Amino acid sequence: MNDIRRRTKAAAQPDGTSPWSARRRQPRDHEVKREAVIRAAARAFNERGYHHTSLDDIAADLGVTKPTVYYYVANKEQLLFECFLAGLKPIREAFREAERLAGTGRERLNAVIRGYAAAIASEYGWCMVRAHDQDLGPEMRRQINALKSEIDQGIRRLLRGGMDDGSIAPCDPKLAAFALAGALNWIAHWYRADQALSAHEIADAFVGFFEHGLQPRQRTAPGSRPARGT
Amino acid sequence: MNDIRRRTKAAAQPDGTSPWSARRRQPRDHEVKREAVIRAAARAFNERGYHHTSLDDIAADLGVTKPTVYYYVANKEQLLFECFLAGLKPIREAFREAERLAGTGRERLNAVIRGYAAAIASEYGWCMVRAHDQDLGPEMRRQINALKSEIDQGIRRLLRGGMDDGSIAPCDPKLAAFALAGALNWIAHWYRADQALSAHEIADAFVGFFEHGLQPRQRTAPGSRPARGT
Numbered sequence: 001m002n003d004i005r006r007r008t009k010a011a012a013q014p015d016g017t018s019p020w021s022a023r024r025r026q027p028r029d030h031e032v033k034r035e036a037v038i039r040a041a042a043r044a045f046n047e048r049g050y051h052h053t054s055l056d057d058i059a060a061d062l063g064v065t066k067p068t069v070y071y072y073v074a075n076k077e078q079l080l081f082e083c084f085l086a087g088l089k090p091i092r093e094a095f096r097e098a099e100r101l102a103g104t105g106r107e108r109l110n111a112v113i114r115g116y117a118a119a120i121a122s123e124y125g126w127c128m129v130r131a132h133d134q135d136l137g138p139e140m141r142r143q144i145n146a147l148k149s150e151i152d153q154g155i156r157r158l159l160r161g162g163m164d165d166g167s168i169a170p171c172d173p174k175l176a177a178f179a180l181a182g183a184l185n186w187i188a189h190w191y192r193a194d195q196a197l198s199a200h201e202i203a204d205a206f207v208g209f210f211e212h213g214l215q216p217r218q219r220t221a222p223g224s225r226p227a228r229g230t
Numbered sequence: 231m232n233d234i235r236r237r238t239k240a241a242a243q244p245d246g247t248s249p250w251s252a253r254r255r256q257p258r259d260h261e262v263k264r265e266a267v268i269r270a271a272a273r274a275f276n277e278r279g280y281h282h283t284s285l286d287d288i289a290a291d292l293g294v295t296k297p298t299v300y301y302y303v304a305n306k307e308q309l310l311f312e313c314f315l316a317g318l319k320p321i322r323e324a325f326r327e328a329e330r331l332a333g334t335g336r337e338r339l340n341a342v343i344r345g346y347a348a349a350i351a352s353e354y355g356w357c358m359v360r361a362h363d364q365d366l367g368p369e370m371r372r373q374i375n376a377l378k379s380e381i382d383q384g385i386r387r388l389l390r391g392g393m394d395d396g397s398i399a400p401c402d403p404k405l406a407a408f409a410l411a412g413a414l415n416w417i418a419h420w421y422r423a424d425q426a427l428s429a430h431e432i433a434d435a436f437v438g439f440f441e442h443g444l445q446p447r448q449r450t451a452p453g454s455r456p457a458r459g460t
Contacts, residue, residue: 049364051281106444134279162444169446175427175435176444182416183409190408197405205405213443214336214392214406216399 020064034072036062038086039123041079046126046192050080050135081140084131087124088147091116095154105162106211112158113210114203116184121199125188152177180210250294264302266292268316269353271309276356276422280310280365311370314361317354318377321346325384335392336441342388343440344433346414351429355418382407410440 019036040061044053055076059066073079094115098108120128131144155177162168187202249266270291274283285306289296303309324345328338350358361374385407392398413436421432 052364109444134282159444166446168444169442171439171444172435175432176439178416178420179413179436179439182414182419183412185416185419186408186412189412189415202405205402206409209401209406209409209443211443211445212399213439213441214339214389214398214401215441215443216396 020062020068030072035086037069037072038079038082041076042083042086042123042127045080045083045130046123050076050130055079077136077140080127080131080135081144083124083127084144084147087119087122087128088151090119090122091151094119095151098158104167105158105160105165106167109155109158109162109168110207110211112155113180113184113207114200116181117187117203117206118199120184120187121191121202125191129185129188152181155180183210250292250298260302265316267299267302268309268312271306272313272316272353272357275310275313275360276353280306280360285309307366307370310357310361310365311374313354313357314374314377317349317352317358318381320349320352321381324349325381328388334397335388335390335395336397339385339388339392339398340437340441342385343410343414343437344430346411347417347433347436348429350414350417351421351432355421359415359418382411385410413440 019033037058040058041053044058044061047053048057053076055066055069058079059069062069073082091112094112097115098111101108101111119125136144156173159168159171159173159176163170163173183206191199191202249263267288270288271283274288274291277283278287283306285296285299288309289299292299303312321342324342327345328341331338331341349355366374386403389398389401389403389406393400393403417432421429
């Protein structure tokens with residue numbers, strides 16, 4: 001459908017087209033265009049850095065004028081904030097789904113880890129990892145810190161739940177939550193360079209790593225070394 | 231010796247004093263002052279963000295003039311680069327020490343994890359985590375990427391060594407290295423808010439977490455575990 005336009009610069013839809021493109025069907029509504037602006041911002045911030053991206057750049061990427069961008073967002077700071085919220089959505093959804101799961105605490109945690117990995121590997125990942133620092137004014141920073149704290153507390157709660165039901169080994173839930181979130185957040189730093197792996201494959205590997213750690217498992221009878229001949 | 235001055239703003243030595251302070255003994259040499267400039271920059275970047283810190287701010291923190299700062303570094307970009315190098319030093323040292331260790335691959339890896347955690351929990355941690363992005367020109371970015379890659383490859387090598395000697399369970403060394411580095415790098419994001427823990431305690435908790443993961447250990451397995459009374 002859009003094989004040719006897929007790789008063009010004016011690309012802020014998941015399929016790589018602009019909702020303003022004359023060659024595309026009529027734009028659907030305000031929300032679609034607003035999302036396109038936010039997605040274009042996320043891509044531009046990823047690529048050039050927040051401080052090296054202007055609203056002019058984002059408008060150019062979308063093939064629109066700067067006043068058009070201003071119609072959807074107040075300023076660049078709000079764009080960073082909206083990118084954070086857009087990335088957060090699937091993580092909050094993963095928490096809600098995990099709560100409905102009839103499994104152990106560890107299974108619920110693993111479901112969240114999968115949703116979290118997918119969110120961070122998305123185009124919003126880099127903004128989510130960045131959108132906590134001094135680029136935001138006090139009110140947006142306060143809101144973002146509150147949302148980040150909600151996620152942190154959610155992970156700790158799942159860890160404690162797993163400890164209570166025996167599916168998770170005793171640990172300090174705060175430090176374990178920081179280690180988990182750190183490993184997951186860091187995906188935003190390396191994922192673009194390594195597109196050979198899908199977010200799903202990364203999530204699988206991470207879930208396995210977090211579950212078992214580095215120590216070899218005792219596959220064999222007591223006293224003997226795993227899979228070693230002597 | 232400097233109880234009163236310890237908390238002042240003009241503070242860029244590990245003990246909180248400035249080597250330019252008139253009330254302190256004569257400055258020792260060029261290198262000490264240069265390190266003080268770099269340390270002051272690290273603290274300022276941590277506190278205010280790279281883009282919201284000027285060389286004037288750093289000079290003011292040190293109680294010197296901006297030309298004095300320029301005597302030691304060419305510009306703000308070089309300061310970020312130097313902060314990265316300063317933070318990297320103990321990590322490279324940890325690798326060298328690990329290589330001299332007569333233990334298993336896992337023990338060597340744990341030694342590196344401890345050195346890495348200490349470096350990231352230091353005042354240089356935040357700059358190390360930041361100093362890869364679009365704030366640096368191509369040449370410094372190239373150098374930093376090369377140094378980061380060296381660390382990444384070093385972790386993978388230790389992981390492979392541990393798999394070879396049976397001290398580490400089979401895993402994808404690339405993804406495991408990313409998970410480890412991510413958890414460790416993320417310390418720079420939360421450590422300042424939680425000074426109740428020492429870097430050493432964090433390293434201990436992380437080593438335990440990476441070794442064993444979340445899954446409960448089989449305490450009642452036939453033959454029993456060492457150092458358990460039953």
